[in-house]
Amino acid sequence: MHFIxxxxxxxxxxxxxxxxxxxxxxxxxxxxxxxxxxxxLRHICASCVPAKIPFFQYNWRKEIWNLFxxxxxxxxxxxxxxxxxxxxxxxxxxKLVAELSQYGITDYSGLIPNDLFSxxxxxxxxxxxxxxxxxxxxxxxxxxAGGCTSGHAIMGLSMLQFPSLVATICFxxxxxxxxxxxxPFILSM
Amino acid sequence: xxxxxKNTNTDFEMRSLDAICFSEEEIKTPSWHNLKYLxxxxxxxxxxxxxxxxxxxxxxxxFRLQSFHMFGVIGSAVAVGALSVFLIKKFKIKSIYGxxxxxxxxxxxxxxxxxxxxxxxxxxxxxxxxxxxxxxxGYGATVTLVTIFMAIVGTWVYGLLREKLPx
Numbered sequence: 573m574h575f576i577x578x579x580x581x582x583x584x585x586x587x588x589x590x591x592x593x594x595x596x597x598x599x600x601x602x603x604x605x606x607x608x609x610x611x612x613l614r615h616i617c618a619s620c621v622p623a624k625i626p627f628f629q630y631n632w633r634k635e636i637w638n639l640f641x642x643x644x645x646x647x648x649x650x651x652x653x654x655x656x657x658x659x660x661x662x663x664x665x666x667k668l669v670a671e672l673s674q675y676g677i678t679d680y681s682g683l684i685p686n687d688l689f690s691x692x693x694x695x696x697x698x699x700x701x702x703x704x705x706x707x708x709x710x711x712x713x714x715x716x717a718g719g720c721t722s723g724h725a726i727m728g729l730s731m732l733q734f735p736s737l738v739a740t741i742c743f744x745x746x747x748x749x750x751x752x753x754x755x756p757f758i759l760s761m
Numbered sequence: 762x763x764x765x766x767k768n769t770n771t772d773f774e775m776r777s778l779d780a781i782c783f784s785e786e787e788i789k790t791p792s793w794h795n796l797k798y799l800x801x802x803x804x805x806x807x808x809x810x811x812x813x814x815x816x817x818x819x820x821x822x823x824f825r826l827q828s829f830h831m832f833g834v835i836g837s838a839v840a841v842g843a844l845s846v847f848l849i850k851k852f853k854i855k856s857i858y859g860x861x862x863x864x865x866x867x868x869x870x871x872x873x874x875x876x877x878x879x880x881x882x883x884x885x886x887x888x889x890x891x892x893x894x895x896x897x898x899g900y901g902a903t904v905t906l907v908t909i910f911m912a913i914v915g916t917w918v919y920g921l922l923r924e925k926l927p928x
Contacts, residue, residue, distance in 0.1 A: 579811065585833030588812030592834065593841025595805055600849060602797055603790075604856045606865060607842075608782020609892040613916040627920035630775040635784055640795045642895050644802020649899020651803060652810045664818045665827035672821075683816040684888060684902050691904050702886050707894075707908035709883030711915025714891060715779055716876025716926065718867065721890040723781035724877075725835055730842030731864050736781065739873040744824075746881015751824035755885060 580658045595722075596730050605637060608723030610714035612642040675759040688759075698761040717742070777865065779872065779923075785863045786856075806896045815896045817888025824885050870928045883915075 599605040615632045616639075622628040661680040672678070677687045693699030714720040717739045719728060725743065728736020777783045812834055813819050823831035848854070849862055856862055884890055887908050889897060894912065898905040919926075 582813050583808070583811045585812070585830050586837060588808055588814065589834040589837030590841045591808050592805070592812075592814075593838035593845070595801065596842035597845035597849060598801055599798075600845075600862050600864075601854065601856055602801075603794070603858070604785045604860050604862055605798070606782045606785070608780065609890070609895075610916075611780050611782045613891060613913050614780070614920070616913050617917045617920060621917060623917075623921075625917075625920045626775075627778070627923050628917075631772050632776075634772070635776060636792075637784060637795050637798045638782065640798040641802040641805075642892075644799040644804075645806035645809070645892055645895040646802075646899040647799070648803040648806020648808075649810060649896040649901075651899075652807050652896075653900050656807065656811065662813060662816055662818050665822050665825075668818065668822055668825065668827055680818065682902070683810070683813060683818075683900065684897060684905075685817055689817070689902065689904055689908075694904070694907065703904065703907045704911050706883050706886030707911025708915040708918075709879050710887055710889070710891060710894070710908070711883075711912030711917075712919045713876045713878070713880025713883055713915070714912075715916045715919040716872045717880055718779040718870075718872055718876070719781040720880065720892070721835070721884075722892055724873075726838050726842055728781050728867070729839045730846045732843065732846075733781075733867055735867045735869045735873050738869065739877040742874050742877025743881045743884060746878040747820075747824040747885040748881075749878075750882040750885035751821055754882070758886070 576656075580656050582658060592726065593730070596727060603637065606723075607727040608638070608719055609642060609645070610711075610720035610723060611635065612638050613711050614715060615639055672759075677759070696761075698758055701758050701761065713746075781865065781867065783865070785865075786858070787860065788858055790858065805892065806899060809893055809896045810900055815889060815893035815900070820885065820888040872926075872928055875927065 595607050599607050615635050618628040618630060618632040662683060677685050679686045688702055719739060724736040724739040729740060809815050814834055819831055822828035894905055894909050
């Protein structure tokens with residue numbers, strides 16, 4: 573099979589995981605940077621709307637590398653869209669398909685469900701809760717925790733830091749509670 | 762040691778507050794050197810999408826224990842990351858600028874628990890942690906702009922309330 577055709581297919585975990593793990597030494601060796609993404613949200617606050625809040629009073633230009641990095645992640649999305657897109661639907665566990673169909677989520681053509689996340693669904697109660705409240709919790713929670721999946725789960729655990737283990741466990745516990753106990757109510761809205 | 766704003770007098774202490782990820786580089790490098798981070802980001806973005814880590818459906822599977830995929834991705838990423846850090850420490854590998862590689866040590870506080878749970882809620886709702894949000898936007902889901910904007914608002918509100926929150 574042609575190389576491009578091969579990499580257009582969804583990558584298995586044992587290919588993607590190690591590649592993500594290699595971001596850790598890559599950033600350390602090429603510039604003494606610790607891997608993380610959520611800090612970029614803070615640098616955006618510090619550079620655009622610091623509003624005299626002490627937490628945003630620092631020289632964000634020293635962290636501008638992080639903004640280059642996340643802009644790259646955005647560009648990586650565009651490159652994948654134009655050159656590496658796989659048109660087949662996401663294949664998920666049939667149990668999930670059955671559960672989501674109860675809430676009218678049946679479109680698997682995109683990586684995010686068009687039935688839930690679209691400009692049109694911003695006028696529905698569940699769309700507002702999922703995007704507006706969900707987004708807020710991602711920003712608030714990651715900064716309160718001092719890192720996200722990249723900073724804590726990957727970088728922090730790679731450094732064998734106990735606080736990062738606690739944070740990662742709490743991410744998972746929070747996710748389990750939301751997905752299994754609370755989301756059914758939100759999706760029924 | 763409890764991290765508070767009162768004992769942070771230097772810019773570095775403030776920058777590294779509540780963060781795993783920050784720059785430890787001491788030497789001045791030309792600003793075009795930042796382009797390498799753009800390149801690393803592009804690679805990371807492509808990996809995130811091709812592994813379907815940015816998919817809301819994959820995140821739902823993970824939190825329902827219906828698939829091994831996400832656990833495999835995160836587990837093998839940590840294994841490779843930890844081995845790399847171990848080798849960097851053991852052989853005292855220096856950065857390409859000849860600097861000693863420094864690793865931050867963070868202290869435990871209530872934030873990792875409360876903030877961690879809150880982020881977990883948001884992760885299961887949006888199906889995205891911060892990295893995938895940027896990748897989703899690039900991949901054509903323009904409505905992700907709303908989620909990213911709200912994540913910035915959430916970060917800002919945390920900064921506003923920080924001193925009043927338990928740590």
